[in-house]
Amino acid sequence: MGIYSAGADTARPVKPRCEVPLRDSELPIRLAGLLERLSGPSPVIGVVGLGYVGLPLCVELAGTGAQVYGLDISESLCAALNAGRSHVGDVSDSALAGAVAAGFRASTDAVCVERCDAVIICVPTPLRKTKDPDISYIIAAGQSVAAHARAGQLIVLESTTYPGTTQEILVPMLKERGLTPGEDIAVAFSPERVDPGNPRYGIRNTPKVVGGVTPACTLAAEALYRRCCDTVFPVSSPAAAETVKLLENTFRMVNIGLVNEFALVCRRLGLDVWEIIDAASTKPFGFMTFKPGPGLGGHCIPVDPHYLAWKLRAHGFTTRFVELADAVNSAMPEHVVSVVGDALNHAERSVKGSRILALGVAYKPDISDVRESPAIEVLSLLHGRGARLSYSDPYVPSLKLDSGIMHSVVLDAQALREADAVVVLTDHRSYDWELVLKEARVIVDARNATARARAVAPELASKVWAI
Numbered sequence: 001m002g003i004y005s006a007g008a009d010t011a012r013p014v015k016p017r018c019e020v021p022l023r024d025s026e027l028p029i030r031l032a033g034l035l036e037r038l039s040g041p042s043p044v045i046g047v048v049g050l051g052y053v054g055l056p057l058c059v060e061l062a063g064t065g066a067q068v069y070g071l072d073i074s075e076s077l078c079a080a081l082n083a084g085r086s087h088v089g090d091v092s093d094s095a096l097a098g099a100v101a102a103g104f105r106a107s108t109d110a111v112c113v114e115r116c117d118a119v120i121i122c123v124p125t126p127l128r129k130t131k132d133p134d135i136s137y138i139i140a141a142g143q144s145v146a147a148h149a150r151a152g153q154l155i156v157l158e159s160t161t162y163p164g165t166t167q168e169i170l171v172p173m174l175k176e177r178g179l180t181p182g183e184d185i186a187v188a189f190s191p192e193r194v195d196p197g198n199p200r201y202g203i204r205n206t207p208k209v210v211g212g213v214t215p216a217c218t219l220a221a222e223a224l225y226r227r228c229c230d231t232v233f234p235v236s237s238p239a240a241a242e243t244v245k246l247l248e249n250t251f252r253m254v255n256i257g258l259v260n261e262f263a264l265v266c267r268r269l270g271l272d273v274w275e276i277i278d279a280a281s282t283k284p285f286g287f288m289t290f291k292p293g294p295g296l297g298g299h300c301i302p303v304d305p306h307y308l309a310w311k312l313r314a315h316g317f318t319t320r321f322v323e324l325a326d327a328v329n330s331a332m333p334e335h336v337v338s339v340v341g342d343a344l345n346h347a348e349r350s351v352k353g354s355r356i357l358a359l360g361v362a363y364k365p366d367i368s369d370v371r372e373s374p375a376i377e378v379l380s381l382l383h384g385r386g387a388r389l390s391y392s393d394p395y396v397p398s399l400k401l402d403s404g405i406m407h408s409v410v411l412d413a414q415a416l417r418e419a420d421a422v423v424v425l426t427d428h429r430s431y432d433w434e435l436v437l438k439e440a441r442v443i444v445d446a447r448n449a450t451a452r453a454r455a456v457a458p459e460l461a462s463k464v465w466a467i
């Protein structure tokens with residue numbers, strides 16, 4: 001069967017982006033009134049999982065007049081949120097306090113699901129040690145939602161996952177409760193696209209893709225997200241929406257892998273990869289800039305493509321780009337450590353016993369998230385080689401490694417002078433790169449963060465080793 005003949009739901013043409021009015025008359029009888037409630041002044045919306053994705057969504061929805069219930073398994077987190085204390089960098093305490101004043105409540109009790117017109121699930125989707133998907137959080141959250149679900153609601157999964165999860169995992173839980181998606185209850189997938197720390201794109205101006213189990217389910221998801229997103233883009237099924245997210249993140253992973261390989265290529269050719277990238281980036285078409293670094297980090301890019309690879313293995317297909325990019329990216333921390341070794345060797349020192357100061361341990365600039373951060377791997381490798389380590393990161397006061405807990409040190413002239421080598425792993429904007437270049441003895445710069453400082457003081461440039 002061709003993909004366009006798989007059934008009525010997948011065969012329907014995708015609607016244009018334009019904002020056509022959503023009419024309740026298009027819904028089956030048991031969903032009647034849902035669009036009106038979701039588009040109305042104060043629908044009741046539940047968000048399950050109050051982390052980097054769920055909490056900003058709660059605040060945005062509360063700002064549209066919705067009564068928002070946040071559901072999490074952490075009692076202490078719920079208490080802090082209800083007291084107006086945010087743990088997510090993109091949500092200020094004052095924005096959270098505004099949401100609380102507007103009626104937002106966090107709770108560990110899933111009974112609030114019964115009151116909701118819509119429930120959005122945003123729980124973690126990590127990998128197991130084997131790099132296979134761990135969907136246990138989706139299963140647990142799905143079960144608690146299904147236990148309290150009722151006819152006339154919309155349930156949306158936002159957690160990044162492999163194609164088929166909504167249909168294969170969530171839908172059967174609801175059917176077990178006697179709720180048929182598309183008839184009694186609307187069910188959809190909508191990928192989260194939040195980019196923590198991005199000052200330009202937030203929930204409102206990042207288009208939202210939605211794919212319902214039936215056309216009626218898609219309509220309901222459109223009505224929900226039109227509250228808080230300027231553009232909602234419907235696709236033909238939950239599996240299509242799940243795959244959109246995996247394409248986006250695989251695209252990024254593969255291109256970072258390519259540019260990391262170019263860093264290794266340029267090193268062998270005696271060329272400066274940053275000069276090559278800067279020059280290539282002047283092409284106004286057909287090129288997109290990606291930057292090399294110490295490896296992939298964060299909860300998404302190093303993780304999500306493995307969900308795709310795992311699913312495709314079950315179809316007897318190998319996602320070769322994912323595997324190749326993973327191999328290149330995973331080797332970058334070891335490469336950084338080998339450059340540190342070369343730099344110290346040049347100074348007639350060994351890694352063992354040397355004092356090495358790492359600048360930045362968050363996985364990207366100006367945020368505190370250290371999940372999957374390549375800095376952790378770099379520090380662990382250096383520790384294994386006997387280095388005496390310290391780090392400075394204004395966003396991460398302490399860091400847990402297998403070897404113990406480290407605490408961030410103040411970045412000043414003394415800390416820089418005391419280190420035998422400084423390794424730049426995250427280019428936070430608050431760092432004083434001219435001070436770093438002036439005071440450090442040897443710098444391994446995995447982010448090209450010192451470029452401007454080197455232009456100002458070219459006589460100091462020989463201290464810096466690129467990766």
Ligand SMILES: NC(=O)c1ccc[n+]([C@@H]2O[C@H](COP(=O)([O-])OP(=O)(O)OC[C@H]3O[C@@H](n4cnc5c(N)ncnc54)[C@H](O)[C@@H]3O)[C@@H](O)[C@H]2O)c1
Pocket residue numbers: 048049050051052053054071072073074077122123124125137140141158159160161192193194195196299300
């Ligand atoms: N962080 C990002 O930048 C980002 C971006 C796009 C997509 N995503 C995806 O969004 C999803 C959520 O990611 P996140 O970064 O918000 O995770 P997170 O770890 O920050 O937050 C998840 C929250 O879910 C809670 N939780 C776990 N199990 C639960 C359950 N059974 N019931 C209720 N709450 C439960 C946890 O206590 C935690 O507070 C993941 O699939 C992730 O891949 C994340």
